[in-house]
Amino acid sequence: xxxxxxxxxxxxxxxxVKSVDDSIKIKETINGVLARGNRSVDLHLVDSLSLTSTTxxxxxxxxxxxxVKLSVTVGDSRLYTLLEDLALLQKFNVxxxxx
Amino acid sequence: xxxxxxxxxxxxxxxxxDGVQGLQLFREHAPDIVLSDHIMPGLSGVEMAREIRRFxxxxxxxxxxxxxxxxxxxxxxNLGVNRFIPKPLDPTVLxxxxxxxxxxxxxxxxxxxxxxxxxxxxxDRDRYHSIQxxxxxxxxxxxxxxxxxxxxxxxxxxxxxxxKVTHAPRDIMCGDGYTIRTLFDGRQLxxxxxxxxxxxxxxxxxxxxxxxxxxxVDHLHQWHTFxxxxxLMRFQxxxxxxxLDEEALSCGFLLVDLxxxxxxxxxxxxxxxxxxxLDGSVRRIPGANPPLxxxxxxxxxxxxxxxxxxxxxxxxxxxxxxxxxxxxxYRERLDRDFSDSPTLESLLRLFALHTESEERDDRTLLxxxxxxxxxxxxxxxxxxxxxxxxxxxxxxxxxxxxGRISLSSRERSDLETAVGLALAxxxxxxxxxxxxxxxxxxxxxLQNTPRQGPPPSPSAAGSACSASxxxxxxxxxxxxxxxxxxxxxxxxxxxxxxxxSLERIAPLCDAVFVGGEGRRLLLLKTIEGGAVSAH
Numbered sequence: 001x002x003x004x005x006x007x008x009x010x011x012x013x014x015x016x017v018k019s020v021d022d023s024i025k026i027k028e029t030i031n032g033v034l035a036r037g038n039r040s041v042d043l044h045l046v047d048s049l050s051l052t053s054t055t056x057x058x059x060x061x062x063x064x065x066x067x068v069k070l071s072v073t074v075g076d077s078r079l080y081t082l083l084e085d086l087a088l089l090q091k092f093n094v095x096x097x098x099x
Numbered sequence: 100x101x102x103x104x105x106x107x108x109x110x111x112x113x114x115x116x117d118g119v120q121g122l123q124l125f126r127e128h129a130p131d132i133v134l135s136d137h138i139m140p141g142l143s144g145v146e147m148a149r150e151i152r153r154f155x156x157x158x159x160x161x162x163x164x165x166x167x168x169x170x171x172x173x174x175x176x177n178l179g180v181n182r183f184i185p186k187p188l189d190p191t192v193l194x195x196x197x198x199x200x201x202x203x204x205x206x207x208x209x210x211x212x213x214x215x216x217x218x219x220x221x222x223d224r225d226r227y228h229s230i231q232x233x234x235x236x237x238x239x240x241x242x243x244x245x246x247x248x249x250x251x252x253x254x255x256x257x258x259x260x261x262x263k264v265t266h267a268p269r270d271i272m273c274g275d276g277y278t279i280r281t282l283f284d285g286r287q288l289x290x291x292x293x294x295x296x297x298x299x300x301x302x303x304x305x306x307x308x309x310x311x312x313x314x315x316v317d318h319l320h321q322w323h324t325f326x327x328x329x330x331l332m333r334f335q336x337x338x339x340x341x342x343l344d345e346e347a348l349s350c351g352f353l354l355v356d357l358x359x360x361x362x363x364x365x366x367x368x369x370x371x372x373x374x375x376x377l378d379g380s381v382r383r384i385p386g387a388n389p390p391l392x393x394x395x396x397x398x399x400x401x402x403x404x405x406x407x408x409x410x411x412x413x414x415x416x417x418x419x420x421x422x423x424x425x426x427x428x429y430r431e432r433l434d435r436d437f438s439d440s441p442t443l444e445s446l447l448r449l450f451a452l453h454t455e456s457e458e459r460d461d462r463t464l465l466x467x468x469x470x471x472x473x474x475x476x477x478x479x480x481x482x483x484x485x486x487x488x489x490x491x492x493x494x495x496x497x498x499x500x501x502g503r504i505s506l507s508s509r510e511r512s513d514l515e516t517a518v519g520l521a522l523a524x525x526x527x528x529x530x531x532x533x534x535x536x537x538x539x540x541x542x543x544x545l546q547n548t549p550r551q552g553p554p555p556s557p558s559a560a561g562s563a564c565s566a567s568x569x570x571x572x573x574x575x576x577x578x579x580x581x582x583x584x585x586x587x588x589x590x591x592x593x594x595x596x597x598x599x600s601l602e603r604i605a606p607l608c609d610a611v612f613v614g615g616e617g618r619r620l621l622l623l624k625t626i627e628g629g630a631v632s633a634h
Contacts, residue, residue, distance in 0.1 A: 082430070
């Protein structure tokens, strides 16, 4: 997995999000975005087909507790289905990037 | 002079007059340092060193020599001679070399002691962790409950139901948990949890959540009526106190009313429930709620009529997220495999076939299954008295079934053995006789060996064996039912774990259910016809 911040609040992730290390990197990068005073995060998961449960728990905390406005753009329909199964489409403002 | 010098330096000095005696003294006394001339009668210093090194690699050897040729020197070095001292001896040189070797020797001994201590420490830690893990495993098993394990449950309008669960933790403490409890009003409460995250924290959350449900159910007599909404309100309050900020809990609650043929549920971030109708149609029912966390919102509940349901399955994401051979996740083929598999066991066989075993996570699957399914083919032992001949009855059943459907040789053998054992269990009274009967039970043995133990009891003459085939799923499901109808029937099947004959039958079938106070036995088996192994 490769992660980089773009613009003021965009976080771009390529590769599959799978390991504990991936979860830590995502959390650190998003925390960096928020530390700059942003109250919204635009997360792009370019080709990941999964998301670790630790990351899901962290994103839920951002939305529910910290009132961060999150939007997630996914490039793989399998990840979209996963988030749909978890009933998180609305909460995370998930959008599937059309191929 | 050298001897006087050495005796001042060392506790004990042994002196040999030649190499042969030197070797003998070495074998007898195992000294710490060997100081030897090279040129000696019998064995030279290098030859003695060679003999010593055959069984000892560590003792320091010092070779004294006035002259030594190049080849011998190389050989001595290769043998591990530690030092060379020129002759005539210089006491200062000798003292320096001894000091070096003694320091090396002391260091080596200290190192050895440290290694032993470390090894002992590791062993202690290993023992400690083993005890901890075993205790944790026992605790986990203690908390997970299944009131209806292997039990036939009567539903409304003569329906029959059973609940099977498979719980496969990746580690000793896992993030999955479940409990299946019968409530005071006859309904069942099913709880399945997958604490998101990993490690001990997730495991603790799963255990605490499951324990909460058990505790509430155990004290339900204090409730006037059981109300799922109220139950969940209390559950959310409880979670608020135990979950961490970033922790989320995927879980599902099913309140099953088999008598009324209804199910009420609340699902939180679990993979969609799979429901198969009596006609074989499959539908997915996604959970309406995201995973639970300390800031969860209002809960959506859903209801499902069980009138036309053949079975339904819920599971944790260890199933759906398992990696497929060749990429992707099992979510992509779960619906197809579920559609093919009438039992939990048959689905698990396909799961094992299609997923990477080394990457599997904790997984729990739970199936609520109707057991009185519409039969596409049915069979009944023509003469009830035939059940007095287990092998013949089992053989006839398999023979008649083969006329209807293709069976692999393994399936034939397993079926004959399972049905034979079950019928023998029905005939044996008291149960101890069933155990004798079951010893070394094989179809051939059933046919050729005269029945031992007491003659069939009057109840055995009243035993009935029947079978039916359901074709609603992709693969046929065979159900064999053995009922002890005798008026004074004494046979009583217990759960497979508690009943030796059922313990032998269970691995030959997909599922075993016992009902009617132990007088009714149902064996379920998916007929693969070699389909799985052919993949």
